[in-house]
Amino acid sequence: MPEFLFGTELKPDAATPKFGIVPLIWGTFMVAAGSSMVALPIGLLSAIYLSEYAPRTLRSVLKPTLELLAGVPTIVYGYIALLLVTPVLKRLLERLVEVETFNALSACIVVGVMIIPLVSSLSEDVLSSVPRALREAAFGLGATKFEVSTRVVLPAALSGVFASFILAISRAVGETMAVVLAAGMRPQITLNPLTSIETMTTYIVQVISGDAPYGTPKYLSLFAVGLTLFAVTLTLNIISGVVLRHFREVYQ
Amino acid sequence: MIRSVDSRFYPNHWLRQVLGPIFGAACLMATCTGVVVLALLLGSILAAALKGPPDNPFYAIGPNVVELVTLVRNLATQSQGTDPLEAGYRVGIVGSLWLLGLVALIGIPVGIGAGVYLEEYAPPGKLRRIVQTNIANLAGVPSIVYGILGLAVFVRAFGFQAIALGPKLLAGVLTLSLLILPIIVITTQEALRAVPQSLRQAALALGATRWQMVRDHVLPSALPGILTGTILGLSRAIGETAPLLMVGAAGSILKLPRGPLDRYSALPVEIYNFAKEPDPRFQTVVAGGILILVALLLTMNATAIVIRNRFRRYH
Numbered sequence: 080m081p082e083f084l085f086g087t088e089l090k091p092d093a094a095t096p097k098f099g100i101v102p103l104i105w106g107t108f109m110v111a112a113g114s115s116m117v118a119l120p121i122g123l124l125s126a127i128y129l130s131e132y133a134p135r136t137l138r139s140v141l142k143p144t145l146e147l148l149a150g151v152p153t154i155v156y157g158y159i160a161l162l163l164v165t166p167v168l169k170r171l172l173e174r175l176v177e178v179e180t181f182n183a184l185s186a187c188i189v190v191g192v193m194i195i196p197l198v199s200s201l202s203e204d205v206l207s208s209v210p211r212a213l214r215e216a217a218f219g220l221g222a223t224k225f226e227v228s229t230r231v232v233l234p235a236a237l238s239g240v241f242a243s244f245i246l247a248i249s250r251a252v253g254e255t256m257a258v259v260l261a262a263g264m265r266p267q268i269t270l271n272p273l274t275s276i277e278t279m280t281t282y283i284v285q286v287i288s289g290d291a292p293y294g295t296p297k298y299l300s301l302f303a304v305g306l307t308l309f310a311v312t313l314t315l316n317i318i319s320g321v322v323l324r325h326f327r328e329v330y331q
Numbered sequence: 332m333i334r335s336v337d338s339r340f341y342p343n344h345w346l347r348q349v350l351g352p353i354f355g356a357a358c359l360m361a362t363c364t365g366v367v368v369l370a371l372l373l374g375s376i377l378a379a380a381l382k383g384p385p386d387n388p389f390y391a392i393g394p395n396v397v398e399l400v401t402l403v404r405n406l407a408t409q410s411q412g413t414d415p416l417e418a419g420y421r422v423g424i425v426g427s428l429w430l431l432g433l434v435a436l437i438g439i440p441v442g443i444g445a446g447v448y449l450e451e452y453a454p455p456g457k458l459r460r461i462v463q464t465n466i467a468n469l470a471g472v473p474s475i476v477y478g479i480l481g482l483a484v485f486v487r488a489f490g491f492q493a494i495a496l497g498p499k500l501l502a503g504v505l506t507l508s509l510l511i512l513p514i515i516v517i518t519t520q521e522a523l524r525a526v527p528q529s530l531r532q533a534a535l536a537l538g539a540t541r542w543q544m545v546r547d548h549v550l551p552s553a554l555p556g557i558l559t560g561t562i563l564g565l566s567r568a569i570g571e572t573a574p575l576l577m578v579g580a581a582g583s584i585l586k587l588p589r590g591p592l593d594r595y596s597a598l599p600v601e602i603y604n605f606a607k608e609p610d611p612r613f614q615t616v617v618a619g620g621i622l623i624l625v626a627l628l629l630t631m632n633a634t635a636i637v638i639r640n641r642f643r644r645y646h
Contacts, residue, residue, distance in 0.1 A: 121361045128358030143636045145365045150563075150632035151372065152570025154599050155621050158606055162614070163375050192368050199365070225351035246471065253473020255573035256599075260606055280475050280573070287577055293487070305479040309472065316471035320464070 089266040089277075091286070091297040098300045100307060102266035106276035107252055107311075109183050110190055110262065113272060114251045117191025119244055122198025126240075129199065130206035131228045142200070149196035157260030160189040165261070168273075176273060181263025184272040189257050194247040201246065205239030206232055208330060239326040242319040249315035253308065255280040279308045373625070380618035406619045418616050420623065423601035425587050426500070426580065427569055430597060433504040434568050438511050439561055445512070446519025446557075451545050470513035478577025481506030486578050498579020500588050500595040506578050507571065511564035518560020522553040555642035562635035566628050572599040598624055 090097045125145070129138055164185040169178045178184075209232050217231040233240070263275030264285050277285070282304050291298040380402060409419025445466075453459045485502040488495035496502040526549050534544040550557075575597050583604075584596040602620040605613050 121364055124358045124361030125365065128355070128362045132355050132358055133362070139640075141362055141366070143633075143640070144369060145362075146636055147629060147632055148365050148369050150566060150570075150628055151369075152572070152599060152624060152628060154570075154572045154603055154606075155372070155376075155625060158602070158617060158621055159372055159375065161606065162379055162618075163371070192364075195365055195368075199362075223347050223351045225354045226347070228354070249471060250473075253475065255473070255475045256603065260603075280473065283475055283479065284573065284576060287482070302479060302483065305476055309476045312471065312473055312476075313468060316468050320467060 089282075091291075091300060096296060098296065098303070100279075100304060102268050103277060103279045103282050103304060104307075105268045106183070106262070106266065106281070107278040107308075109272065109276060110186050110254070110258055110278055111248050111251045113183065113187025114191035114194060115244070115248055117188060118194045118198050118247055118251075121191075122195045122243075122247070123202055123240065125195070125199040126202035126206055127228055127233070129203045131224065131232060142203075145196045145199055149200070151193075152256075153193065153254060154256040154260070156189040156193050156257040160185045160257060160261035164188050172273070178273045179263070179275050181261065181265075181275040182273045183262050183276045186258045186262035186276075187272065189261055190251050190254050193254070193257060194250050197250055198243055198247045201243035202236075202240045205236045205243065205326065208239075209235045210330060235330075236326070238322050238329075242323040242326065245315050245319040245322070249312045249319070252315065253280065253312050255284060259284050279304050279311075283308075376618050376621050376625070379614055380622055402615070402619050403623060406616065407623065418605065418613070420598055420601050420620050422584055422587055423596045423598040423620075424623070426584075426595040427598040429500060429588055429591075429595065430503055430507060431565060431569055433500070433591060434507045434511065435561075435565055437504065438508040438515060438564065438568075441508070442512050442515025442561070442564070443519050443557060446516045446523065447545060447550070449516070450520050450523040451541070451549065466513050466516055470517060474510055474571050475573040475577065477506055477510045478574030480509070481574060481578040496592075498581070498594060499592050501591040502578045503575055503580055503595060503597070504591065506574050507568040510571065510574060511568050514564040514567060515560050518563070519553075519557050522556025522560065523549060525556060526553050555638050559635045559639040559642070562631055562638075566631040566635070569631070570599060570624065570628050572597075572603050575600050576603070 089099050089102050129142060133141065165178070165180060165182065168182070168185055172178050213231055213235060214227055217227045222231070258278050259281050262278065262281065264277050264281055265275040266277040266282070267274070269276065283301055286297060286301045291301075406419045407424060408421055449459065449462065453462075481502060483489060485496050485505050486498055530548050530552065531544055534548045535541075539547070580595055580597045580600045584594050586594070588595045598620065602617060602624065605617045605620065
């Protein structure tokens with residue numbers, strides 16, 4: 080058990096197999112952090128636009144479009160990473176550094192784009208449920224729209240926005256197919272986002288795609304990794320739920 | 332608008348006037364990324380499907396609609412193969428349709444039933460709150476975890492060979508049904524909650540039983556919302572790859588499934604299989620398959636969104 084939780088080596092096929100989950104957790108963390116860097120700012124800004132700035136007609140067009148984006152299956156995003164994102168990265172960076180065909184960065188980008196709709200639609204719900212009176216009070220004191228949005232509405236909705244962020248991170252942690260196709264399957268602890276990594280979800284797919292016989296340690300490790308993944312996402316979801324409930328109690 | 336004003340009364344006036352529009356523009360740009368990405372996504376896949384590899388005479392006619400239709404028709408009628416020219420998704424499409432039908436058969440009644448019970452029948456209290464929290468958390472569980480669950484429970488039955496299903500269509504159906512159940516339950520509940528309380532009171536006051544009230548008044552007026560949730564849930568089931576990989580949908584299946592106890596494949600699983608091929612000539616096949624999948628899903632989702640928006644106008 081301690082070997083599983085703290086082992087830094089994952090070699091299920093070696094003569095003396097090692098099942099340390101740390102490389103997988105690191106890979107998962109990298110994808111979650113990288114995709115948050117893409118999705119959280121863009122998602123939040125578009126939520127502010129939709130809730131504070133957008134005219135009614137534009138909003139009624141934009142919101143369904145974002146929702147359509149959420150309905151695109153994840154395997155499509157994985158394919159886009161291979162078809163579009165990685166070649167572009169290679170072209171941009173080939174003079175400076177070597178970019179591997181499977182790399183963490185392209186996975187971060189596509190997963191980030193994938194969770195934008197989640198952030199924007201949840202945050203938008205939260206922002207628009209901030210009472211109108213607060214906005215009007217601020218406008219009455221001579222605040223500009225920018226000041227109302229960033230200094231009144233956003234702080235008031237902060238806990239709800241935070242909840243949507245956590246939910247989006249949890250989605251990124253559990254994301255499978257896009258990462259499988261984009262990031263490859265090499266368990267390693269690295270800071271270089273241009274090399275191949277392996278996440279918990281990818282490992283599960285790898286084990287099930289290879290023919291690990293039923294009952295072997297490799298086969299059973301699938302359930303251990305799955306349980307860890309479940310524990311992580313459940314914790315994140317529960318935190319998000321509690322924060323969101325708190326927000327609702329304040330304003331409703 | 333920038334006016335010259337007395338700076339003693341308006342500190343940072345110029346900055347405040349300028350910052351606003353800049354921020355607004357940044358927000359608009361962020362919102363547009365979504366739209367741009369959607370366009371880019373469809374465009375690049377379409378281009379990849381049409382371009383094809385240069386050494387492939389079949390696709391060298393030039394990008395036009397006729398060619399696209401031919402490509403999609405060929406992909407839809409051919410079965411899995413090792414030759415990119417012969418490869419297609421017939422087995423996967425048929426498998427996905429089987430999954431869609433059977434998942435709808437199991438998921439819709441159970442999901443709507445659970446939603447109606449929780450909203451209309453269950454006494455408020457601790458138990459209901461626990462169930463409610465559980466369902467909300469289940470909706471956030473990654474799909475691959477459902478796949479592991481399906482593998483352990485349906486495919487292997489915890490090692491009891493006698494009742495284990497094996498990697499059969501039914502195992503996939505049950506796993507996907509579990510996956511979409513929370514979605515259907517939650518949207519059903521939301522739709523029921525939007526039905527005004529006065530409608531229920533009116534029905535009960537006229538002597539209707541609880542069941543008559545639900546059947547004749549509450550359900551009909553909540554129907555659009557429930558329909559939306561159901562369609563969204565089913566489209567989620569169709570697009571899922573990871574859980575099906577876990578419960579035995581294999582890209583190498585060549586026979587069409589004839590019943591719930593046959594081996595099966597699904598469209599996204601076959602796409603994944605082709606996408607893994609190192610041979611670049613498979614790119615056209617992958618892109619074509621994705622076009623079929625995305626067209627199907629976008630149609631389903633757009634229908635759901637349209638139904639919901641129309642529904643909103645009534646209330």
